[in-house]
Amino acid sequence: MMEGKAYVVGDAIDTDQIIPAEHLVYSLRRPEERRMYGRFAMSGIPDTGQGLPFGSLPFTRSDAYQSEYTIVIAGSNFGCGSSREHAPFALAEAGGKAVVATSYARIFYRNAVDGGFLVPFESQERVNDRVRTGDIVSIDTKLGLLVNKTTGEEHLLRPLGDVADILRAGNVFEYARQSGLIAT
Amino acid sequence: MTITEKILAKHAGRKRVAPGDSIWVDVDILMTHDVCGPPTIDIFRREFGQDARVWDPEKLVVLPDHYIFTANHHANRNVRLLREFAADQSLPHFYDVGTPRYKGVCHIALAEEGFNRPGSLLIGTDSHTCTSGAFGLFSTGVGNTDAALIMGTGKIWLKVPETMRFVFDGALPPYLMAKDLILAVIGEIGCDGATYRAMEFDGEAVYSLNMQERMTLTNMAIEAGGKNGVIAPDDVTMAYVRERTDASFEIVRSGQSARFHSEYVYDVSKLEPVVAKPHRPDNRAMVTEVAGTRLDRAYVGSCTGGKLEDFEAAAGIIKGNEVAIDTFIVPATTEIGRALHSTHVDGMSLYDIFEQAGCKLGNASCAACLGGPPDTFGRNMGTEVVISTTNRNFPGRMGSKQASVYLASPLTVAASSLSGVITDPRTVLV
Ligand code: SF4
Numbered sequence: 001m002m003e004g005k006a007y008v009v010g011d012a013i014d015t016d017q018i019i020p021a022e023h024l025v026y027s028l029r030r031p032e033e034r035r036m037y038g039r040f041a042m043s044g045i046p047d048t049g050q051g052l053p054f055g056s057l058p059f060t061r062s063d064a065y066q067s068e069y070t071i072v073i074a075g076s077n078f079g080c081g082s083s084r085e086h087a088p089f090a091l092a093e094a095g096g097k098a099v100v101a102t103s104y105a106r107i108f109y110r111n112a113v114d115g116g117f118l119v120p121f122e123s124q125e126r127v128n129d130r131v132r133t134g135d136i137v138s139i140d141t142k143l144g145l146l147v148n149k150t151t152g153e154e155h156l157l158r159p160l161g162d163v164a165d166i167l168r169a170g171n172v173f174e175y176a177r178q179s180g181l182i183a184t
Numbered sequence: 185m186t187i188t189e190k191i192l193a194k195h196a197g198r199k200r201v202a203p204g205d206s207i208w209v210d211v212d213i214l215m216t217h218d219v220c221g222p223p224t225i226d227i228f229r230r231e232f233g234q235d236a237r238v239w240d241p242e243k244l245v246v247l248p249d250h251y252i253f254t255a256n257h258h259a260n261r262n263v264r265l266l267r268e269f270a271a272d273q274s275l276p277h278f279y280d281v282g283t284p285r286y287k288g289v290c291h292i293a294l295a296e297e298g299f300n301r302p303g304s305l306l307i308g309t310d311s312h313t314c315t316s317g318a319f320g321l322f323s324t325g326v327g328n329t330d331a332a333l334i335m336g337t338g339k340i341w342l343k344v345p346e347t348m349r350f351v352f353d354g355a356l357p358p359y360l361m362a363k364d365l366i367l368a369v370i371g372e373i374g375c376d377g378a379t380y381r382a383m384e385f386d387g388e389a390v391y392s393l394n395m396q397e398r399m400t401l402t403n404m405a406i407e408a409g410g411k412n413g414v415i416a417p418d419d420v421t422m423a424y425v426r427e428r429t430d431a432s433f434e435i436v437r438s439g440q441s442a443r444f445h446s447e448y449v450y451d452v453s454k455l456e457p458v459v460a461k462p463h464r465p466d467n468r469a470m471v472t473e474v475a476g477t478r479l480d481r482a483y484v485g486s487c488t489g490g491k492l493e494d495f496e497a498a499a500g501i502i503k504g505n506e507v508a509i510d511t512f513i514v515p516a517t518t519e520i521g522r523a524l525h526s527t528h529v530d531g532m533s534l535y536d537i538f539e540q541a542g543c544k545l546g547n548a549s550c551a552a553c554l555g556g557p558p559d560t561f562g563r564n565m566g567t568e569v570v571i572s573t574t575n576r577n578f579p580g581r582m583g584s585k586q587a588s589v590y591l592a593s594p595l596t597v598a599a600s601s602l603s604g605v606i607t608d609p610r611t612v613l614v
């Protein structure tokens with residue numbers, strides 16, 4: 001079960017929009033640098049697409065390192081483009097807990113799961129056309145249900161399938177340890 | 185089984201695999217670069233210990249290429265971190281910046297240095313790792329976490345993909361290049377048309393291409409969401425590989441009974457020069473539909489369009505003319521950079537052709553293909569309209585998110601650089 005403010009975007013949000021390439025120079029380990037990923041998360045999205053349906057609502061305010069939004073709601077092919085793990089990392093660093101999209105690019109989805117950054121839910125319908133940025137939404141993982149508490153609407157999510165085991169373990173290392181692939 | 189399924193089965197130690205199977209496979213080569221290498225190393229140490237050793241130094245290839253010629257001190261630190269790691273782990277295949285070993289763009293360097301071996305399994309921390317599949321191997325891009333797990337164990341879990349087959353029949357006309365073929369495919373199936381799937385390229389027109397052009401096809405598999413792109417090896421592949429490595433390998437081809445998810449057949453003689461309009465690689469238009477669009481700059485470079493073949497094609501059009509707009513020439517690798525001097529068209533070197541035409545020549549690296557720090561060569565800084573031989577045109581990809589990028593073949597880019605508007609190469613090719 002998770003609950004938070006929704007941030008809504010469109011289709012084919014590629015990794016350059018999630019975290020522009022010029023910021024990839026920062027360390028993902030040093031605290032004073034890694035917070036920059038939170039600051040610049042989603043900053044590559046053109047203004048009109050930032051925080052639908054309104055636009056011009058940045059994910060992270062320019063004076064902040066954390067976003068007020070914790071659940072990203074997107075259309076199709078979220079995270080297409082590069083293989084940069086910096087993308088799910090940046091969303092998590094900003095405080096993101098989950099993404100709900102109609103579909104994902106393969107590498108982003110895998111990175112989100114294997115690194116244990118956030119949960120990539122797939123929605124059965126285009127939830128990003130129904131939810132507005134700022135709405136309070138809750139996700140019930142067991143029921144596979146997203147509830148828009150602001151409007152009362154409910155939306156079905158697809159089962160997590162194969163990757164549920166890795167998500168449950170925490171990340172792919174824990175999963176590999178539990179399955180005996182890495183010595184503990 | 186398809187070529188992809190056969191390679192995955194072999195590396196999983198199984199007789200058979202089927203699409204949808206989740207398997208652990210042994211990795212033959214892991215490649216990383218300056219953007220994803222340092223965070224991968226951090227995770228490797230976090231998970232396996234500060235003194236951990238990589239699973240097999242012979243199998244790890246480290247190629248700094250992304251942010252090389254910049255004053256950005258964080259970027260330079262990343263190259264330094266790779267250098268320290270390579271020294272600490274005694275890595276034999278580190279191609280350091282500022283040394284004669286420096287190569288440039290990783291995917292082309294892997295080919296040139298003989299790491300693309302038919303039948304093998306190659307993983308890289310870069311989405312365009314699918315490029316290597318041109319050599320009849322399985323290759324795909326992963327993130328830092330997966331790469332760190334490979335660094336420690338030599339293994340990765342993969343889901344066996346279904347295979348989509350793309351057959352190009354006929355003889356390629358002189359005004360078309362591999363870039364036109366792949367842009368046509370992506371335009372047809374869309375940016376997610378091959379998500380979770382393998383893309384196998386086949387047909388007479390594909391086998392008539394040299395290895396550089398074949399790499400353009402597999403390179404952009406990821407722009408359709410593909411997990412890997414692959415072309416079965418032939419004599420052309422063998423000749424290229426044998427020149428560059430003594431390593432043993434095994435040739436694998438799709439079997440008679442291979443099952444494909446779908447098949448697309450093209451008669452290349454009927455295709456036309458294509459562009460991808462802003463801001464998506466699947467936003468296809470015929471060059472004739474956008475001809476006359478005003479441009480601010482032209483860019484020839486990257487792992488897609490910065491190979492020797494690409495510069496030869498561009499030089500054939502540019503020779504003896506002056507460019508009308510800022511035109512950037514960036515060889516993918518130092519080997520290609522040297523070849524610009526030693527390769528001639530009608531007695532003139534490619535380098536001289538570009539220089540006399542007023543082009544701006546840069547050093548081998550990824551350069552403006554992915555924007556990068558503000559001092560990156562050729563980077564968009566404002567509202568430029570660009571025609572480029574690179575592979576992505578999402579907002580901000582080449583620097584500024586106000587800029588507009590058209591993707592096209594080197595022939596179309598060269599023809600457009602002379603007129604300053606999008607120009608059909610058929611109007612200038614004699
Ligand atoms: S040239 Fe461009 S696409 Fe190729 S590896 Fe470099 S940044 Fe990536």
